Amino acid sequence: MTISMVVAAAENNAIGKNNDLLWKLPNDLKFLKNITWGMPVLMGRITYDSLKGYTMPGRKILVLS
Numbered sequence: 001m002t003i004s005m006v007v008a009a010a011e012n013n014a015i016g017k018n019n020d021l022l023w024k025l026p027n028d029l030k031f032l033k034n035i036t037w038g039m040p041v042l043m044g045r046i047t048y049d050s051l052k053g054y055t056m057p058g059r060k061i062l063v064l065s
Helices: 026-036 045-050
Strands: 040-043 060-063
Parallel strands (some): 040 060
């Protein structure tokens, strides 16, 4: 079994602030969609809550808290 992690981090290793991304880059979101399509996606509760009802079609969301 292979487990991969996809993380977008700033030069100072920050990954978010105030429950939001530090930037909005359409190509990053397309990349995330393509690489996770058909795969389970593991995330924490706060990240899950930040989706605000978006279901990520084509992926099964698993929440680990």
